[in-house]
Structures are given as C-alpha cells and as structure tokens.
Amino acid sequence: MQATLPTTPSFDRAAERARVQRERRRTAMIDVLVTLGTIALALLVGFLVMLIVGKDPILAYSSLLGGPLSRTNRTGRWIEDATTLIILGLSVSIPFRARQFSLGAQGQMFMAAMIAAVIAIYVPMPPLVAVLLPLAAAMLAGFLVGLLPGLMKAYLNANEIVSTLMLNAVVVLLYDFLLTNVFTPPGSQSLRSEAIQAGSMLARFTTLLGVNLGRANLAVLFAAILVVAVWALLNRTPFGYEIRTIGANEKFARYGGINTRRAIALSFAIGGAIAAVAGVHLVLGVHQRLIPGIAAGLGFEGIVVALLARNNPLLIPITGLFYSYLRVGGDIMEQEAAVGTEIVLVIQAVIILLLTAQVLVNYVKSRSRPVRET
C-alpha cells in the first residue's frame, strides 16, 4: 500500500517466519536446559557444602532425593506441600509479571488462615457453604492485605519490599496475639484453637483412597483450578494485558492509556487473594485448626517456584512439585542424616542467583547457538 516503501525483494516473509519459529523452539529448549542445569548446579553446591562440613553427602542426598517417595505418608507430605507452593507461586507470579516485588504472601496467608478459621469454627453452616464461605472470606482478607501495600506503591510510590515485609511482621504478631488470647480455649494445655467444624474440613486422600497419604487433601483441586484461572487472567483478559504491558514498560503502558496505578494496586491484591487460598489450605485441609506459626517459613518459597517457571502459570505446577519435593526431602534428610533441612534454603538461594544471572544464561545460549548459514 505504501508506494514509497517497497518491501525489499530479498525479504522472504514465509521463510523468515519459519526461521523465526525454529529459533523460538530452540530458545525454549535452551530455557529448559538452563533451568535443569541450574537445578543440577544448585544441588551440586549443596552436595559440596555437606562434603565440606564433613557430613556424609551420599546418605544425605539419598534421603533428600529419595525420601519423599520412600513411604506413602511422605508422598502425602509432598503433595500437601506442593499444593501450598503451587498456590504461592501463582500468587507471586501476578505482581512479578507487573515487575512489582510484593513479598507479602506470608502475611496474607496468616490473615487468611485466621479469617477462615474464625468462620469455620464459630459459624454453623451447611455442607459446601462451610468450605466456600471461609474460602471467600479468606480470599477477601488476602485481597485487602495485598491491596494496602499495592495502593501504597501505586499511589504513593512507597517501596513495596519494605511495606510488605513490615506488614507481614504486623500480621504475624496479630495472629500470635489472637491465638494466645482469643482463639485458644481457656484451660487448654497447648496453644491451639478448637478444631474447625467437620463440614469445613477438606477431605483427605487418606480417607478418600484408603492409602496413608498423610494430610494431603482436596485443596489440590484449588491449586489445579487456580493454575488455569491465573493463566487465563494473565493471557486472556484485558487486566492480564495491562499487567504484562506494565511489566514490559510501565511508562509505555501509561502513555497508551492503561490505568497503571489501578492495575499495579490490583496485582498486589489479586496476588494476596491467591496467597489466601494457600492459607485456607493450611487451615481447612492440613491442620484443621489454628496452630502457632501455621504458615511460618513459607515467606519466600513462592518466589523460587515462580522464578523457576519464569512466571508462567502453566509451568508453576511442575516447579512447585519439584521444589516441594526438595523441601520434604530436606526434612527427611534432617531426620535420617542429621543434616539441617535449611540446606534446601541454601539450594533455593543458589537457584535464584543463577537463574537471575543474565550473563550466565546468555553465555549458555550463545555457546549453544548453531552456526548461521549467512
């Protein structure tokens, strides 16, 4: 149409397209290889650490890598933990896609656990409602706990790392306070609330299947639904378009007419609502009551799951299963080989460092580049 701009005859669009698609498949392959290589390297670092501190790394690693499948109840623990981590990874992936470093998952889980428990303990409800109402209320609570730092970031430009971590501390202390002074029945020997009503309990696979799968429960379904929902949200809704565009270039998004402040604040809040589902899983599925530190130690776990999956919701189940396998293996290793399960945190840190190290990743990519025909 543009007479002034003839497409150069040498430019063969179909051939170029085929070449580009080949290139894209190759890049995807390399991404997978880089991720697997990173994991291997991180495990090697853990191995070396144990060698240096004089532990038996073979024994330790056989518990770490074989443990979760050695007994059905351990496999149950894996499923249970993976459910939490997949949901957490999904929760983190939304603000991360908008390049917002929301680290508030921990506070959101504690808040959600509390709200879900209060309703599930004290409000008599018919079946199904007994699950859905606590779930909805907890998600609303998570939404609000996420919204606050989101609004602070979007409208006041307050550093979200500081605000989410401070808010986490406040919520955890509040949880502790209420558990001690309100939820624990008077005269109780240990610090824990009453059990939730039977109708609110998420059925466990142990009872459903007759195999001892520990506390793994139907919340797996929540995780599965959320995988699809988050994928659809990010890739098939205008809001997802806003999030992705803001993540790619915030100024461009604003210039193009996107209400960036609203979208940023919402990315925090929706992340919070999803993290809340993880909290609900802990209360209605795993513990079936409030216990001290119910979501302790889960603060940053969503990050590594999301990062490994490159914030792609469809890959998060895989990375979540992988990472929880390591965590459960770490616990077993601690029992069997007296090596602290915290080595898994070290491995996690190494994975994050290596995956974010662009130069390393690009180096691998450039080395694996085929010789160009031209």
Place this chain on the structure above:
Amino acid sequence: MPTASDSAAAPLIEMRNITKIYPNGVLADNDVSFEVRAGEIHALVGENGAGKSTLMKILYGMERPTSGQIYLRGAPVTIHTPHEAIALGIGMVHQNFMLVPSFTVAENIVLGTEPLRGAFVDKRAAVAATASLAQQYGLNVDPEAVVDVVPVGMRQRVEILKALYRGADVLILDEPTAVLTPQETHELFAAIRQLVNAGKTVIFISHKLREVMEISDRISVMRDARMVGTIDKRNADEHLLAKMMVGREVFLNIAKPPVQRGPVVLKVRDLEYATEAGVEALKHVSFNVYAGEIFGIAGVEGNGQTELVEVIAGLRAPLGGVIELEGKSIAGLPPRGVRQAGVAHIPEDRLTNGVALESSIQENLIVDRYEREPFTRGGFLRPSEVARNGEVLIEQYAIRTPDGALPVGSLSGGNMQKVVVARELSSRPKLLIAAQPTRGVDIGATEFMHEQLVKARNAGVAILLVSADLSEVMSLSDRLAVMHAGRIVAIFPTTNGLTEEEVGLYMLGTKTMTQAEIERNW
C-alpha cells in the same frame, strides 16, 4: 591563523581499518579509515546510524573496535577507556550532556580529577580553576550554579570546559548544535574558532550540512557504516555532501496541497503548568489547531514543548487553563480519556516509551484499544483479533517483520517507529500530536514520517507538530507558533516567506509578538 595545510601536515590522529560489530550483531563501522590533522576543524557527517558516533566512541575509548588500529602523531595507541583517551589529550562533548545534575558547574568540570587539599576535595580550588579556564577561552559559565538549573547553552559550555580542564588538545563535539538556536550556534562557532586559534583541534559531528559548510576545514562523510570519503571544504557544496551521505539526490522540499482548513479541533487557552520540582513550564499558553492543518510549534528544546505535549496528552495534569477537543474539555483527563476523545500521540521518546520492547508487535499495536471490541469481548481478550489487527497494520505500514508475534525489540529502529505511527494513525484520531517526529531517524524514515503527517492532514486530521528541527517544522507546518520560556511568543498565519533567522529571533526570546497579534492568529 593556522588552517589545515593541504597535504604536508602529518595527521594528528589516524584511525585505520576500524571495524565494529556489536554483540547483538549490528555492524556499526565497516573497515573505516579516518584522519585528522592538527589544528583543523574536521566535520564528520552522515545520517543517523551511519556509524559516526560509534567511530568517535571508539576514539574516545567508550567502545572497543572489533578490529583496526588508532595512531596518534604517527604512533600506534590503544584506547580502552575514556580515561586513556583523556590522558592522550582527547576530549569529547556528548550529544546527551554527560553532567551530574545535582552537582555544581565547578564540581562537574573537575569531576574525576578533583583538586585535593590533604585527603579532601578542594572545592574552592575547583571554582577558581573553572573561573580562570572560562575566562581563558571566553566560555562564560557560573562555577557555583547547580547544573540542574542552568540553561542548555551553559551546559554545553560546561561540557567543553570539562574537556579542556582535562588538557584536551582534540575536542570531539557530537552534534553540538542540535539543542541550540541559530544565534546560540553562531556563538558556539565563534568559541570553536577561538579554540582552534589557541592550538586545539576540533572534530565536529553533524548532519546539518549548512553548518558543516560554515565551520569546517575538511569534511568526512560516512554512509552505511563505511567511510565514503574526505574532502576539502573548498571543493564541497551541500548538494555534493547530501549525495555522498545518502547515495542519491535528496529533496528536502515537502510536497503538500494547499491547506483545506476545517473547524477548530483543539482549543487551548491560558494553559498553565509547573513541574513537581516547581519549575514553571507553561505560562498562559493559548492557541487553536484546526481540522486539516499542521500547526507547528518551533522552539529550542526545554522551553515547555515537552510539557505542553504531555499535558494535552493527559500524561501530566495542568494547573489551570482550558483544553477542549471539539468543544469538550479534556483538561486533566487521564491518557485513556484523552485518547478516547480522539487524540493520538506520537511521543518524542517513542523508541523507549512509545513501545514495550519485550511485548509482541501485535500487543504493542493495541495498547490504546485492547479493552474495547473486537479485542475484548465478554471480559475476555481475543488473541485471534489481536493477531488479525497486527497483520493488517504490518501490511499497511510495511513493517518489516516475519511474524507479528515477535517482540518489538526484534525490529530495527525505523520499523519500531512504524509500529508507533501505525497504532496512532489507525486509531482514526481527530487530533494527532507529533513530538519531534524525525528525531533519531534516518532520511528514509524521515520521508516516511513526513508523508504520513501530510497524508493525515489532507484527510482532515488536525495535527499539532512539535519539533526542534527548524527546517522541518517550517517546511511542514501550515501555521507556525514559537515557544520560548514556557510562552507562545509568536504565531505566524503562514510559513511562506518566513526565514529561519527571523524565527530564530523569536526562539531566543529577542523578539516577541504582542498579545493582540498572537490572538489575531489563534
């Protein structure tokens, strides 16, 4: 006056067979050889992207050549850092000033080689050194002023003094006149001649042929990463240079039919704005833009044009005044509201903020309409529609890419430009704001942009054109306003018979039309 002698003088600098390939595969310089004689003013000309800036960055140690050798006074040298270049007496004044805004003029001039008193930096000595250097070369600056608030012309003098303070014998000036008025340019040229009289050598990068003809002794021309040749000014003229630059005859005259002016589309009255830092940017700005005309705004950069464009586009909120589009107020609306009212905006920083590099071409093309039919239906985005829209626009605007699903970052600068233009024009705007539409693009892309603007104008779109390139804005506009210090100081009802010198006087603020005169031309 020591002019460049014809052949006897040994070259001061010789760059032999320089090739530079960037890691991303771009070939910036291809076997380029270049020599500079002591005491000459040597112009290096070429289109954007011809490789002249890269060549100079190599000479200044900011880039390393892939192959090739540099000789200084006949001896081979390696220059791997600016530090080494400075040590060899080579200084560079960059196009984007390399100044630290919160530091004073003196602090900037001595930065990197601060005078010490014991263990501490001696600020008084820095001020004294700055003052004496400024006097020696007749480059007037205020040593204790904070750079953030001093005018552009002074910032440039600071840059030159910075190089001189470091003992530069050779000064590389990278497009120094881009931000200056014609009058300021004359001052700069006087200063350059004074520097040469004091024994310095100057390399002058430009693509403004008239200036090159005025100031230089010899001229080297680059095209497509190669050195086309070096000629004496005596043997050169603008046409010859233009031919060398682009390899064909260039017609800078823009053909456009007589204006068919329609009703008022954009009405701006008493618009006021101050930045968050409290800098007054717009003072009682008033004008109209009519359907079917190109209304140009000329002015030295930094006189409120950027703010004016961003206030109208909704990126900044005005402090007061009226902005109406076809009679409806759009003042203070967010960008989406302004766009929905019928405004399209080609921003001046379009290659950084007019696109999202990681997002696909298709998605870049819908940022202003993704939430509407047909792209969103029933709350869900429809990738097939997004792709279809992409295909149509890629075809229509000849965006050169194998696949609209590729990231915009995979395109060349010129094609990214087309993505922006395609999106903005396809929104069928009533008003199109084009800010510095040809900055940073080569002649081919410039022609494309000019044609698109004229085509939109002929189709009845009201066009607000803001450009610091005086010849561009004068040849494109049907009516022309001049901004100075946040005010509209003149509106010319036609550009016929206007000279650049005349407009330049208004740009400098030396001349101002009366309020009544301006209002007559609203």
Place this chain on the structure above:
Amino acid sequence: MDQALQVIFSATFIAAVLRVSTPILLPALGGLISDLGGVVNIALEGIMLTAACAGVLISVATQSEWPGLLAGVVMGVLMALVLAFFHLNLKADLILAAIAINILASGGTIFVVFLLTGDKGSTSALVSKQMPFVEIPIIKDIPVIGPIVSGQNLLTYVAFIAVVLVAVFLYRTRAGIHLRAVGENPEAARSVGINVRAQQYLALGLSGLLAALGGVYLSMGYVKFFARDMTAGRGFIALAAIFLGGKTPWGTMIAALVFGAAEALSVQLGNLRIPNQLVQMIPYVATLVALVIYALVQRQRAIARQRKFRQTQTVAVGS
C-alpha cells in the same frame, strides 16, 4: 498514661533509644551509601544475620571478642561482594539477587548453627564474648547526660561516629563524590574516566561493612548469643530510614533514632502489662506509617511548589 510519660522522659529511656537505634543506624548508613551509588542494597538483612552468626561463632572459638568482630565484618563484606558480583558482573537483577542473599543467610546460619550445636534456635549454649561497653571519664559523672552518653557499647559509639564519617566520605572525598556521581549519572561518570563498576563495588562493599557492624552488635553487643533470624526485619527498617531521612546521613540518623524510639518504647511498655505481641508491633507499624507519611509529605511539597508558581504567575499577569 503517667507511667508511660515518665518512662519516655527518663534518662534510661533515652539511653535505651541509643542502644536500640544502633542496629538500625549502622545498616541504614550502609544502605544509604549503596543507594547513592545507584545500587540500593536490599540484602542488608542477610548481611547482618551472617555477620551476627559469624561473630558469635568465632568469638566462641577464640574466646575473644575481637576475632569475632573481624570475622563478622569479613563475612558481611564478603556477602555484599557476592551480591555485587552477581549484579555487576553477571547482570543478575539486584533485588532478586538480594532476596536470594537474604534467603541464603537465613538458611545458611541456621544450618551452620544446627551443625555445630545441634540446636536450631540459638547458640545460647555457647558462651560468646561481648563487645566492650565504654565508660567515658568525666562525662559519666554529669547528671542526666552521663547515663545517656556514657556506658554504651563500643559499637554504639562507632555507629554515631560513622554518621560523621559517612557524611565526610560522601561529600568531601574523591571516592565519595565519584560514588554519588555514579549513582546519579553513570554515563557522565564513565565519560570522565570514573570506573563505574569499581565505584559500585565500593558502595556495596561499604554497605556490607556497615551492615555487618550492625549485625555483630546484635549478637555481641545487645546479647551474647546468636538466635535464628535475630535481625527481625531491621535490615528493612533501615531501608525505610534511608528514604525517610531524605537520603542524607543526618536525616538517616534522625530516622533511625525515631525507629529506635518506637522499639525502645515497645520494650518499656512491655513492662506495663500490655500484651507483648501488640507492643512488638510498634516499630513495624511505625515504619509503615512513616512510609505513608513520607510519601504524603513529598507529594504535598510538590503540590506546594506547583502552587507557589501559580500564585506568583497570577500576580505577574495581573500587574
């Protein structure tokens, strides 16, 4: 309420403020340097934790506080340099790499402590030395001021002296000026031959050094043992203090003192039969509120600047 007021205005309270401000002020000064160098260090928390742990372990092993201090500082700087290497050489995202360092520190310290003591909570079974407390002659005998200023831990004095040193470094020395130039306009710095990467290494290294001193103070000044995650968010409160302090050394000091006061108050109120969790919230809530107030004040100032212009302009036009 009277009791509370009495508490606040007592000399012991002010002395306590200085004491609890120390482990915020030191990392905050470090964070300030890194921020002005354009590489804000989010890993202050992890660096403090590592230094606190290393300090105690080496002090226990050598039965002397000085090798402990040295080990803490060396480990802290090392962690900061690892962060610098990943960000500056390997181009890792600064924030994510710093989060990784924090995770590494949290997991690594517990791992090591468990390995050595079989206890995951703390090293309280091991007896560490403590950094000395300093009685200042003459001053210690002045009423009111004496008990406040004298008798503090050596590292508390170091922290407040560091404010002056950091100010002098940043504004009077070549290295400091280059560092700020790099943070504000790296291209400009590079163009005059300043080694940008070296300056940013310096910035992160110094932030590691100062944060490490804060960490050592926590485990060997405040108490005599290391406990898991004993930094309890101070590294992040320190970041807030930088912003609130307007990114100047003196402002940062004042902000650190405000946070210190909030924490000291929470300790004092704890004696008044108020549930301790609620009291412990005070510094965190204070940080959140401070973040909001800071942002609102900034915005208000910007609006005021714009308004001021508008008024003067209207006058000019009217005349």
